[in-house]
Each structure stands twice: as structure tokens, then as C-alpha cells.
Amino acid sequence: MVHPCLRKHTHESSAATGYFLCAPCISQTERNLRTIPGLHQECLHQVSTTSRRGNPTKVSGSRRRDHLNFSVLDARYNILATLESWSEMVAEKLSTAAPERSAPQLARFLARHLQWLASQPPAADFADEIEGLVAELRSTVDPDPTSLHTLIRTCVMENCGGTISALSKSSRNARSRNIECSAGHSWEMHEWLNLRKLMEQQRKGADA
Template sequence: MKVHPCPRNHPQEIPEIPAAAGFTLCVLCIKQVENNLRIIPALHQESLHHVSPAPRRTNPTKVSGSRKRDHLDIAVLDVRHNILVILESWSGVVVQKTGTIAPHRSVPPLARFLTANLEWITAQPPAGDFADEIESIATELRRTIDPDPGGLNRLTRQCVVDDCAGTITAAPHRAGNTGRSNIGCSAGHSWELREWLTLRQLIERQRKSVGA
């Protein structure tokens, strides 16, 4: 059986990786797109808090023509809408080709649906485009939440559990044989993805206390 190279761009030191047997993508890319799909709902939920950022303090001496107004970040709204459109589009392809029932039109069920059908998707010719788009929207969400290039995209922080020397990364992982994807520290503590917002707040509070 002829082995085809993975169609995605890889680091220059490994420019060509063979696709996994029976798939269009290599094992690394399949795992990457799975991780992105599992973290996207948590990132999408957190991005909601950036739609209406805290207003800046205005000049207290200025009275004429001044008034408080809520401010919506249109760029964040566009990102959130784009996520939904892309996930819904790929889910529609799966539904059309496989005859499965379409998921509810919101990010969490769409992401779960695509994860459940990932084996089928990554065996199809457009799998490279799918992986690229999923990676793109995950990256866009991370940038929306933390524009600092040294922030969430490469988040590695000390574990928030007292007296734990482990480190936490933003990348999710499967927890044993449960099939669930958790965020964990190197010492073994773990949290469900739905707890990510609370966990990140604890991480940021810890970071600020250290820097104080």
C-alpha cells in the first residue's frame, strides 16, 4: 500500500511526515486537531468576557458631552461568530456525507460532534484544510483572550494546588479510560475543561501575587 505524506506544513527539520495508515493526516496532526477541538469550547466561553471590556476612566473634569456608554468589542464578536460558522460548516459536511443527525447550533455540541467524527474526517481528502481551520480558530481565540504572545498560547504556570511543584499547561489531555479530556499539572492534579475559566483566574491571581 502506497504511503502518502501528510499534507500539512510541518517544521523545517521534519518537512515531510507520512500520513497514518488509512488516514490523510499524520498521527501528530490528528492529535493536534483533537486537542484543539477539545479546548475550543472553553476558550470560546472565556472569550465572552472580552466582548465588553471594562471601560477606561475618563477625564473627571470633563462634563460637557460626557456620558457612560457600554462598549462592545466588535472584533471579538466577529471571532466568536467565525468560530460558529466554521464548526457548523464542517459539521454540515459530516452530516451530508454520513447521514448522521446534525448537532445543536452552538459551539460546545458542534465541537463534540466533530471530535466524535474525527476518525472519519481525518481520513477524507480535505482533512488538511479541516485541521488548518481548526488550528486557526483555536489560535484566534487564544489571541482574543490573551493578546500577549507569551500568554495563554504558551501558558505554563505553577500548579495552583498548595505545596505542589508541578506545572500546568493549557493543552488538554485524556483522563485515563474515561474518554474525557482534562487539563492537568505535571504532578497529576487535573481539572475538567468546564473548570478552565476558574482555573485560569487562579493561575493569573497566583502570577500577580508572585510579581507583586
């Protein structure tokens, strides 16, 4: 019995035999999975909005303030969270070990099990989410130059009235930028994932 592909198409497409997706959707999802690691790495160049667009010639002794692009950090966080969630589902259902929590490892794991995923009822959701991740990464790598992505967030430290903004002073070494709150608390860039989780917990607590 022929079933329609569960994804929305301009023209109706039939799912491949034994799958919930048509052959073009399966192929596109595989390409998207193989594209994610490179885009995930490339968007690091956009963490500081002046890192690639600024004038590479700097007058000695001049001071520069780099804008930390929170949307980039959020995008990287969302990519890992989404890939990890699908990978955990696959690992549990197939009784196999989950991959290391990194974009390349998670994407490769999902690509290896794509045929199985395409044969499951949530196949369309999976394909849509992977496509959405690629679109988000591409917009991050090549952002709208008119968008400043300037956000201000309450510091996550207990009893701190400071705010964390998307503006950070660059140090002499451009690779050692920190995320700072107005009261003086500071986090290294690699601590963003943990900081992001604390911000989310804080937001949920405020909404409760």
C-alpha cells in the same frame, strides 16, 4: 504505500495508515476541538474591553462608557459558522443528524467523527481551520492591550442614516448592554449573530 501528511511541516511527516494526516496532526486537532468550547465561552469576558481590565471599584453615581469589542463578536460568529459548515458536511456524508448550533455541541460532534474526517481529502483544510479558530479565540481571550478594535458600521435598518459603533453606554446592570446606532435603533447582545448577518448582506449589496 506511504503518503506524506498533507499539512505543512518543518520536517516531512508520513500520514497514518488510511489517513491523510500524520498521527501528531490528528492528536493536535482533537485537542484543539476539545479546547474550543472553553475558549469560546471565555472570550465572552472580552465583549466589553473594560469588563475585566477596569477598576472593580466604582464611585457611586459615576458614569462609565464600555467599549464593545466587535472583534470578539466577529470571532464568535466565525467560530460557529466554521464548525457548523464542517458539521453539516459530515452529517450529510454520513447520513447522520447534525448537532445543535452551539460551540460545545458542534466541537464534540466533530471530535467524534475526527477519524473519518482525517481519512478524507479535505483533512488538511479541516485541521488548518480548526487550528486557526483556536489561535483566533486565544488572541481574543488575551488581546493586545494597545488594540482598541473600534469600528463604525452603517445601520442595517432600512432608510436609516445612523451608524453602529463599538461604543455603548453601560446600563445599571452590566449584563444588559445593548448595541445601538446613532439614530436610536437598539439590539440586545444575544441578537449579534442576526445583526452580523444583516451587516454582511448590506456589505455585499454595496459591493455589487
